[in-house]
Amino acid sequence: MEENKSKNNIQLVKCSKCHKEVASTEGETKPSGFICNDCLKKKKRTLVIGGLCGLAVVAIAAALLLINKQSKTGTGFNGVGEIKDSMELSVGTNNVNINLSTKTAASNSVSTQAPISNLSSFKHVLSQNIEKSKKDKSGKLLIPAVSPLFGINTNYFVGDGETLVKEFASTFAKTDKKAKLLVEGFTCDLGSEALNNKLSEARAEAVKNILTKAGIPEQNIEMKWYGKSRFGEFKYTDKSEYRRVSISVK
Structure with missing residues (x-):
């Protein structure tokens, strides 16, 4: 974690992701260093989007499997x-x-x-x-x-x-x-x-x-x-x- 600084009696900490200086209350300390709230929000959005993409891939694969099965045989x-x-x-x-x-x-x-x-x-x-x-x-x-x-x-x-x-x-x-x-x-x-x-x-x-x-x-x-x-x-x-x-x- 970057060395703490103070400005107008407010303790400032540099984010290890975006390197922006924010108040120590505006983020969390992780094993990789201090992460500001903005970076934490970006990470959550990335995880959500990734999860949705994964669900979409599974749904498409299931649909293709069904279509392929139906194309092999049909009702007489x-x-x-x-x-x-x-x-x-x-x-x-x-x-x-x-x-x-x-x-x-x-x-x-x-x-x-x-x-x-x-x-x-x-x-x-x-x-x-x-x-x-x-x-x-x-x-x-x-x-x-x-x-x-x-x-x-x-x-x-x-x-x-x-x-x-x-x-x-x-x-x-x-x-x-x-x-x-x-x-x-x-x-x-x-x-x-x-x-x-x-x-x-x-x-x-x-x-x-x-x-x-x-x-x-x-x-x-x-x-x-x-x-x-x-x-x-x-x-x-x-x-x-x-x-x-x-x-x-x-």
């Missing part, structure tokens, strides 16, 4: 169990199981104007169809037709197109595989007719490769490609939507 549509990253098709609801190997795949009508081009929509419709198949004891399972998109002038999928095809293939491979699949390749209207014919074929082949790797016999897959010859049949808002392959059960 129409009570068909949980929908995970890759939906398990041999599901049970109310202790009633469905064995897809006893089902013959079928397809709902293919819409050229609003085909399913993303994984979440496919899972949604498929889960509803599975539930219907269980309730009516049908020997068929409607697998919705899908239409993954491709990059311009390539046979590379865009978005979750490849995952969509794999999910479709996995679903069909779990059935009795008696049905046939129709794979149709399309392009937009840019470029020559010869180039687009080759491009639509290459896109159809990319899909076929995924289907066969999933265990679907090649003789069950019918291939067609049209280049840009069917461009006028569609009413999409952007040319990127014309670069697609349609996959359906015949």
